[in-house]
Amino acid sequence: xxxxxxxxxxxxxxxxxxxxxxxxxxxxxxxxxxxxxxxxxxxxxxxxxxxxxxxxxxxxxxxxxxxxxxxxxxxxxxxxxxxxxxxxxxxxxxxxxxxxxxxxxxxxxxxxxxxxxxxxxxxxxxxxxxxxxxxxxxxxxxxxxxxxxxxxxxxxxxxxxxxxxxxxxxxxxxxxxxxxxxxxxxxxxxxxxxxxxxxxxxxxxxxxxxxxxxxxxxxxxxxxxxxxxxxxxxxxxxxxxxxxxxxxxxxxxxxxxxxxxxxxxxxxxxxxxxxxxxxxxxxxxxxxxxxxxxxxxxxxxxxxxxxxxxxxxxxxxxxxxxxxxxxxxxxxx
Numbered sequence: 001x002x003x004x005x006x007x008x009x010x011x012x013x014x015x016x017x018x019x020x021x022x023x024x025x026x027x028x029x030x031x032x033x034x035x036x037x038x039x040x041x042x043x044x045x046x047x048x049x050x051x052x053x054x055x056x057x058x059x060x061x062x063x064x065x066x067x068x069x070x071x072x073x074x075x076x077x078x079x080x081x082x083x084x085x086x087x088x089x090x091x092x093x094x095x096x097x098x099x100x101x102x103x104x105x106x107x108x109x110x111x112x113x114x115x116x117x118x119x120x121x122x123x124x125x126x127x128x129x130x131x132x133x134x135x136x137x138x139x140x141x142x143x144x145x146x147x148x149x150x151x152x153x154x155x156x157x158x159x160x161x162x163x164x165x166x167x168x169x170x171x172x173x174x175x176x177x178x179x180x181x182x183x184x185x186x187x188x189x190x191x192x193x194x195x196x197x198x199x200x201x202x203x204x205x206x207x208x209x210x211x212x213x214x215x216x217x218x219x220x221x222x223x224x225x226x227x228x229x230x231x232x233x234x235x236x237x238x239x240x241x242x243x244x245x246x247x248x249x250x251x252x253x254x255x256x257x258x259x260x261x262x263x264x265x266x267x268x269x270x271x272x273x274x275x276x277x278x279x280x281x282x283x284x285x286x287x288x289x290x291x292x293x294x295x296x297x298x299x300x301x302x303x304x305x306x307x308x309x310x311x312x313x314x315x316x317x318x319x320x321x322x323x324x325x326x327x328x329x330x331x332x333x
Contacts, residue, residue: 031055031279033147034157035178036136041164042172050173053130053232055283056137057102059162059173060232062128072163072170074098074134077114086125090118099132104139130232135160136175147179154180180280188277188292192270195300203308210258210308211250217262217301218247221269224294230285242269242298246305255316259309266302270295 036056041048047064063069063082073079073095081088089096092113100106123129138144138157146155157179161172199216202209225239245261273295276282284291 030057031275031283032057032281033179033182033279034138035180035281036175037178038173038175040174042161042174043169052136052175055231055281057132057283058130058232059133059136060128060130061173064127067166070165071129071131072165073114075114076163078118078165080129080131081120082127082129084127086127087123087129088120089123091121092116092119098134102132102137104132104134133162135162136177138177138179144179147181151181154178182278182280183288183292185278188296189274192296192299195297196303199301199304200307203304204311210253213301214246214249214253214261214305216297217265217305218243218245218250220294220298220301221265224269224273224284224291224298227284227286227291227294231283233283238268238272242267246301249305255309255312257309259306259313262302262305262307262309264302265298266306270299270302274299 032055034056036052038050038052038059041050045065047066048062048069050059050061052058053060061069061071061080061082066084068081068083070078071080071082073090073093075094077093077095078090079093079095081090092111094108094112094114097106097108097112098104143151144155144157146157155178157177159174159176161174163170163172165171199213202213221239221243225236225243228239229235242265245264249258249261276288276292276295280288282288282291
């Protein structure tokens with residue numbers, strides 16, 4: 001267990017960043033075909049930054065300017081106020097309710113009046129806030145007409161802006177919304193099968209192969225979990241555990257534990273994440289192809305380790321003693 005202390009500490013440091021304010025309960029990020037991109041701020045200012053997180057499901061604004069910056073709602077009313085002492089929300093802004101979910105289907109109470117004076121409630125002491133914004137999303141359940149006409153290539157759907165205000169000065173966050181076709185999922189499944197065959201062959205033919213194979217299997221879920229956290233997602237303890245089990249197999253690997261570690265790796269870091277094979281935009285940081293490769297490795301190596309453990313268990317069983325003819329009693333009625 002001492003040998004696992006350092007990986008656990010590192011994983012915790014990477015997956016436990018400071019918590020931003022959330023302007024709503026929100027819903028879990030998911031892979032999607034729509035890419036929301038922030039291209040800039042109309043008048044940049046030192047200490048003010050904004051990015052997309054969770055596969056573009058939310059915007060994340062950080063205000064370290066030392067003064068208040070407001071995010072304006074859909075009617076130009078004050079919606080969020082990111083101040084030096086924290087983040088505040090105007091409960092009279094309809095956006096405070098529409099942005100509770102990505103689809104905007106939350107009911108708006110009658111008291112939410114964009115023309116009324118703001119009524120502020122504090123969300124957090126953080127100067128970083130995340131929120132859904134309908135201006136940056138494709139809201140229809142139907143595919144865009146461009147995607148229907150030509151689903152083989154990416155399409156720019158529109159450019160968008162989100163207005164900000166500093167005292168009396170109004171400026172904008174600028175960005176784009178694109179639709180992207182799904183990757184060829186079958187190629188990733190074939191690649192996972194090739195990883196499985198290669199890892200299984202190494203484990204059966206080379207006695208020292210377990211350590212590098214298990215390390216590769218452990219690295220994949222750790223890397224995927226870190227990539228998800230860097231994109232603003234919640235730390236995945238399941239992925240961390242799925243990586244710790246094969247990592248422990250580097251040091252001790254009885255057949256039953258090898259089968260268990262491989263099965264957990266394949267199930268939780270492989271099969272449970274294979275939706276990444278068929279989606280263009282993933283809730284991870286960095287190239288989507290790299291994230292898919294992490295899933296592919298976890299799947300192939302996990303199944304290979306599980307099969308190796310099962311085969312070693314069978315080989316370790318004592319052979320059955322055949323019955324001799326002298327021990328048999330024949331009864332004739």
